[in-house]
Amino acid sequence: MQQCNLQTINITRNAVGRKTREMLVIALLLACSLVAVLTTAGIITSLAFEAFRFFQEVSLFDFLFGLEWSPQTALRSDQVGSSGSFGAIPLITGTLLISAIAMAVATPLGLLSAIYLAEYASNPARAIIKPLLELLAGIPTVVYGFFAALVIAPMLRNTGETFGFVISSESALAAGLTMGVMIIPLVSSLSDDVINAVPQTLRDASYGLGATQAETIKQVIFPAAIPGIAGSLLLATSRAIGETMIVVMAAGLAANLTANPFEAVTTVTVQIATLLTGDQEFDSAKTLSAFALGLLLFIITLCLNVVSLKIVDRYKEQYD
Amino acid sequence: MTDHIDIISVDGSARHRAQKRFKSYGLLAIGLSLTFLFIMVGSIVLRGSSAFKQSFVQIKIELSADAIDADNIKRVRFGKLLKQSLRNKFPEATSRKDKKQLYKLVSPTAEYSVRKQVEANPTLIGTSAKLWVRTSSDVDMYLKGYVDANLDESKRRLSDLQLEWISLLQRENKIESRFNTKFFTGGDSREPEQAGVLGAVIGSALSLLVCFMLSFPLGVLAAVYLEEFAPKNRLSRIIEVNINNLAAVPSIVFGLLGLAIFLNFFGLPRSTPMVGGMVLALMTLPTIIIASRTSVRAVPSSIREAAMGIGANKVQTTFHHVVPLAMPGMLTGSIIGMAQALGETAPLLMIGMVAFIVDVPQGITDAATALPVQIFLWADSPERGFLEKTSAAIMVLLAFLIVMNLVAIILRRRFEQRW
Numbered sequence: 001m002q003q004c005n006l007q008t009i010n011i012t013r014n015a016v017g018r019k020t021r022e023m024l025v026i027a028l029l030l031a032c033s034l035v036a037v038l039t040t041a042g043i044i045t046s047l048a049f050e051a052f053r054f055f056q057e058v059s060l061f062d063f064l065f066g067l068e069w070s071p072q073t074a075l076r077s078d079q080v081g082s083s084g085s086f087g088a089i090p091l092i093t094g095t096l097l098i099s100a101i102a103m104a105v106a107t108p109l110g111l112l113s114a115i116y117l118a119e120y121a122s123n124p125a126r127a128i129i130k131p132l133l134e135l136l137a138g139i140p141t142v143v144y145g146f147f148a149a150l151v152i153a154p155m156l157r158n159t160g161e162t163f164g165f166v167i168s169s170e171s172a173l174a175a176g177l178t179m180g181v182m183i184i185p186l187v188s189s190l191s192d193d194v195i196n197a198v199p200q201t202l203r204d205a206s207y208g209l210g211a212t213q214a215e216t217i218k219q220v221i222f223p224a225a226i227p228g229i230a231g232s233l234l235l236a237t238s239r240a241i242g243e244t245m246i247v248v249m250a251a252g253l254a255a256n257l258t259a260n261p262f263e264a265v266t267t268v269t270v271q272i273a274t275l276l277t278g279d280q281e282f283d284s285a286k287t288l289s290a291f292a293l294g295l296l297l298f299i300i301t302l303c304l305n306v307v308s309l310k311i312v313d314r315y316k317e318q319y320d
Numbered sequence: 321m322t323d324h325i326d327i328i329s330v331d332g333s334a335r336h337r338a339q340k341r342f343k344s345y346g347l348l349a350i351g352l353s354l355t356f357l358f359i360m361v362g363s364i365v366l367r368g369s370s371a372f373k374q375s376f377v378q379i380k381i382e383l384s385a386d387a388i389d390a391d392n393i394k395r396v397r398f399g400k401l402l403k404q405s406l407r408n409k410f411p412e413a414t415s416r417k418d419k420k421q422l423y424k425l426v427s428p429t430a431e432y433s434v435r436k437q438v439e440a441n442p443t444l445i446g447t448s449a450k451l452w453v454r455t456s457s458d459v460d461m462y463l464k465g466y467v468d469a470n471l472d473e474s475k476r477r478l479s480d481l482q483l484e485w486i487s488l489l490q491r492e493n494k495i496e497s498r499f500n501t502k503f504f505t506g507g508d509s510r511e512p513e514q515a516g517v518l519g520a521v522i523g524s525a526l527s528l529l530v531c532f533m534l535s536f537p538l539g540v541l542a543a544v545y546l547e548e549f550a551p552k553n554r555l556s557r558i559i560e561v562n563i564n565n566l567a568a569v570p571s572i573v574f575g576l577l578g579l580a581i582f583l584n585f586f587g588l589p590r591s592t593p594m595v596g597g598m599v600l601a602l603m604t605l606p607t608i609i610i611a612s613r614t615s616v617r618a619v620p621s622s623i624r625e626a627a628m629g630i631g632a633n634k635v636q637t638t639f640h641h642v643v644p645l646a647m648p649g650m651l652t653g654s655i656i657g658m659a660q661a662l663g664e665t666a667p668l669l670m671i672g673m674v675a676f677i678v679d680v681p682q683g684i685t686d687a688a689t690a691l692p693v694q695i696f697l698w699a700d701s702p703e704r705g706f707l708e709k710t711s712a713a714i715m716v717l718l719a720f721l722i723v724m725n726l727v728a729i730i731l732r733r734r735f736e737q738r739w
Contacts, residue, residue, distance in 0.1 A: 022635045029545035032538050036563045036609065039602050043573060046580035109349045116346025129350055136357050138721060140663025142692045143714050146699045147360045150707075181356045212335050214342035235568065242570025244666035245692075249699060269572050269666070276579065277669050294576040298569065305568040 047298060050291030057285045058086045063292060065089065069255035069266075071275060071286045086289050088296065090255035094265030098176045098247060099240040101261055105180025106236060110187025111229065117188065118195040119217055130189075137185035145249030148178035153250060160262065170252040170264040179246050183236045190232030191225070194312075197319050198224045227318075231311035238304035242297060244269040268293050361718070368711025374500035374513060375460045376452040377426060377489060381405040383438065385446040393439050399431035402453075410485055421482050427454040429514045452496065457512040457705035459486060463495065466704060477704070503712065507678045508694065512705025515698070517713050519680045523593055523673070523688030524662060524720075530597025530684055531604060531661050536654050538601070539608030540643070543650070546609070547616040548638050567606035574603045575670025583671060591672040591687040599667045604657035611653020615646040648735030655728040659721050665692040691717050 055063070066087015113133060117126055153174040160167030167173065198221050206216040222229075252264030253274060275290040381401055388396050406422050407413060413422040427433075430453035437451050438444055454460075458477045461467055467476050469483055478486075489495045506516025542563075550556040578599035582588045588595050619642050627637040668674070673689050674697060681688035689697070695717065698710040 018633060022633060025635045025639075026545070026549050029541050029549055033542035033545045033550075033559050033609075035538050036542065036566055036605060037559055039577070039605070040562050040566060042581055043569070043577045046577055046585075047573075050580055109353055112346045112349035113353060116343070116350060120343050120346060129354075132354055132357070133350070136353060138659065138663075138725065139357075139360075140665065140692050140717060140721070142663070142665045142695050142699075143360070143364070143717070146695065146710060146714065147364070149699065151359075151363055181353065184353045212339040214339040215335070217342070238568060239570075242572065244570070244572045245696070248666075249696070269570065272572055272576070273666060273669055276576075277674055291576060291580070294573055298573050301568065301570055301573075302565060305565050309564055 043298065047291055047295040050288055051295045054285060054288035054292045058289070058292075062086060063088055063289075067257060069271070071271070071289055084286060086285065086292075088268070088293065090257040091266060091268045091271055091293070092296075093257060093259070094172070094251070094255065095241055095267040095269070097172050097259060097261065097265055098179065098251060098267055099237055101173060101176025102179035102183055102240045103233065103237055105177055106183040106187045106240075107233060109180075110184045110236075111191055113184065114188040114191035114195060115217055115222075118192050119213060119221070133185045133188055136181065137189075139182075141182065141243060141245040142249070144178050144182050145245045145247075148174050148246055148250035152178055165262070167262040168252070168264045170250065171262050172251060172265045173261040175247050175251040176261065178250060179240055179243055182243070182246065183240055186239060187232060187236050190235065190312075191229050194225045194228030194232060194315065195221060197228065197316060199319055225315075227311055228315040231308040231315065234304050234308035234311070238301040238308070241304070242269065242301050244273055248273050268297050272297070364711045364714050364718075367708055368713075368715045370464045371503060371708040371712035372500055373464070373497045374502070375455045375463045376496050376498050377455050377459075378450050378452050378494040378496070379405050379426070380409070380448055380450050381434065382408075382448045383445050388438070388445050393435060396435065396438075397431075398434040398438070402426065402431050402434055413481075418481065421479055422485070424456055425459055425482065425485060427456050427511060427513050429509075429511055430454055452498075454502075454513050455495070457703060460513055461704050462486065463497070464708075466708075503709070507680050508676060508689070508697075509678060510676075512701075512703050512709055515706070515709055517691065517694060517716055519677060520689050520691045520694035520713070521716070521720075523596075523677075523681050524690040524692075526593035526681060526684050526688065527596040527600060527668075527690055528658055528662060530594055531600040532654065532658060534598065534601035535604050535608055535657065536650075539605050539654065539657075540612050540650050542605075543609045543612030543616055544638060544643060547613050548634070548642065563606050563609050567610065570666075571603055571664055572666040572670065574599050575667030577602070578667060578671045589685055589687075591675050591677075591689075592685050593673075593681065593688050593690075594684040595671050596668050596673050596688075596690060597684070599671060600661040600664060603664065603667065604654075604661045607657040607660065608650075608654050611656070612646070612650040615649025615653065616642060618649065619645045645737070648731055652728045652732045655724055655731070659724040659728075662720060662724070663692055663717065665690075665696055668693050669696075691720070 063086050066085060067089050068085045068087045069090050071084050071086060117130060121129060153169050153171065156171060156174050156177075157167045157169050202220050202224060203216055206220040207213075211219070247267045247270050251270060252266050253270065254264060255266050255271075256263055258265060272290045272293050275287060275293075379402065382405065383401070387401065403419075403423055406425070407419065410422055413419050433453050434451055437449075455463070458467075459482075462469070462478055462483070463486070467478060469476075473480050486495070502514060503516045505518055506514065507519030509515040542559075546556065546560065550559070578595060582595050582598055583590055588598075623641050623645065624637050627641045628634075632640065668690050673693050675687060675689065676697070677687055677689055679686075691713065695710055695713045698706045698713060
């Protein structure tokens with residue numbers, strides 16, 4: 001009897017301790033999940049702070065709408081080009097050009113692969129092909145960069161020569177094509193999910209009307225999946241815009257304002273990487289400009305991500 | 321009536337053809353992507369496999385006892401002895417220019433190798449020893465068939481005279497191709513024949529260790545909070561949206577964060593695996609959280625109800641029952657996250673892990689480089705010899721990635737539970 005009483009006391013006493021302990025544990029867990037929020041806050045404040053210092057030296061208008069990018073600031077003030085010019089337009093157009101080429105490769109190849117995998121492939125075939133495609137996504141980008149610089153670029157230049165036109169050895173085309181292949185698995189796996197989310201009833205109804213599989217895909221499934229596919233393409237674009245190593249190794253350094261894919265262009269990420277690699281003094285406009293570019297990159301990709309995640313979510317709800 | 325049937329059948333075969341065509345487009349797309357994959361991997365393996373071999377040349381070297389002070393081997397000038405032996409071997413090299421060419425047959429680091437061999441075997445002193453040393457990178461490249469001997473002399477890195485010497489040495493069986501252990505046991509070097517990946521591999525391993533120690537507990541606990549404890553309020557929604565967005569932030573932005581906050585604000589040491597690991601941890605955190613949440617969600621509620629039923633509270637239920645059951649899934653997700661982090665280059669460039677570092681790092685606060693960064697650095701080097709080294713380093717990197725992914729797959733197969 002006495003034993004029993006003691007036990008009860010123990011439990012009640014423990015229960016008080018348990019409550020506070022539980023609160024402590026939950027507080028710890030909350031703190032851990034807040035690290036993600038802190039990271040975002042850290043990114044925004046650090047980029048904004050350094051960019052603000054940059055905009056004290058170079059006006060925001062010049063940065064956003066300037067047509068010339070040459071961040072070399074001379075050692076002495078009386079040298080030629082001592083001020084450097086920080087117009088981001090050539091970088092933005094370069095980034096967009098390469099991303100556009102990449103998407104032109106990845107969209108058809110990724111979408112068609114996804115359609116084949118989702119609608120045609122037998123289960124065993126799917127079990128082999130899918131991991132193989134995902135292998136493409138698992139290969140580090142530095143490997144793609146090396147391959148682009150070593151194989152793709154010379155191949156393009158030689159092809160150009162045989163047809164009599166000049167393709168620069170650091171052309172936007174080489175970087176874009178390689179990047180496109182890198183994004184194929186992203187497009188295909190996202191679209192695969194989207195296509196699989198289209199309800200079976202739609203397919204059955206279409207087959208019931210006598211449509212072939214191809215017709216069903218083109219006229220029923222594809223239109224139904226369009227919003228989701230658009231979302232995944234946006235996500236892939238954001239990935240292309242933020243990609244660094246391929247362009248650092250295969251695209252150029254000189255900022256050219258051109259839409260010609262055979263010429264060398266440079267991108268936002270290339271400039272960030274080259275400005276901040278190696279020794280730098282931290283207070284020059286040259287190094288600070290990298291943070292302004294970083295902020296620009298962050299804002300662009302964030303907008304694309306937010307929009308695409310919204311689209312994909314809404315699309316999923318539609319069929320849930 | 322017959323007209324109609326005709327129309328339908330004609331139409332039908334056209335539609336059938338369209339169907340087949342469409343299907344073949346899909347196959348074509350997959351085929352193209354996989355072809356690219358195979359060409360890429362194949363060309364790297366083709367170029368890289370020769371880097372696992374290195375040519376050695378045998379040199380008869382007079383280690384006379386008067387020239388070598390056995391107690392003070394560090395101060396012996398083996399370079400001079402080596403050059404002397406080369407001149408003995410090929411006495412026809414008399415002019416300054418010819419001698420210079422002669423010395424260039426062996427690696428500039430050969431004298432250190434001679435010293436090491438003498439140190440390891442002091443009985444050699446006083447004899448004329450036949451020692452094997454590395455050939456220079458140019459000779460190595462020629463022996464591996466990367467230099468076209470039919471090219472005009474001015475267009476290749478080896479002169480006719482040097483080629484003559486090489487073929488003489490070959491005829492005398494004094495040139496040998498051996499497994500290049502240095503590639504796996506050495507740090508970086510300016511000389512391609514001397515460069516190894518060990519420093520970079522250790523740098524990567526240390527960074528990943530820091531990354532795992534930070535991101536795994538943080539990620540798992542955050543996932544547990546979001547799945548088991550988070551009230552449905554604004555804060556939880558903000559955290560959730562945040563994690564999803566963070567997963568899609570370009571990696572170079574994390575590098576900028578590391579540079580501005582860890583290096584400039586907190587003043588942590590530059591170029592170290594510690595800072596590299598911290599940056600990579602922030603980057604892989606979303607991946608781990610998302611994978612861990614899926615795995616927590618997969619634990620059936622009957623487990624929770626059973627624990628609650630015998631008097632466990634929420635915290636006990638979660639940590640005694642849900643988390644252990646979800647652990648294999650969480651580990652699998654983390655290994656995949658680590659594999660991504662291992663291949664990541666751009667953020668490490670920002671925090672200065674691109675320096676030329678010869679020594680193998682000993683701890684997380686030593687300056688180091690990482691395997692993908694080493695690949696980037698070698699890919700930038702103009703020497704022909706580094707081309708095969710780059711490809712070989714890529715093979716090493718891919719091997720590590722394959723191993724990590726295999727471990728993840730095995731873990732999943734072994735511990736995956738269907739509820």
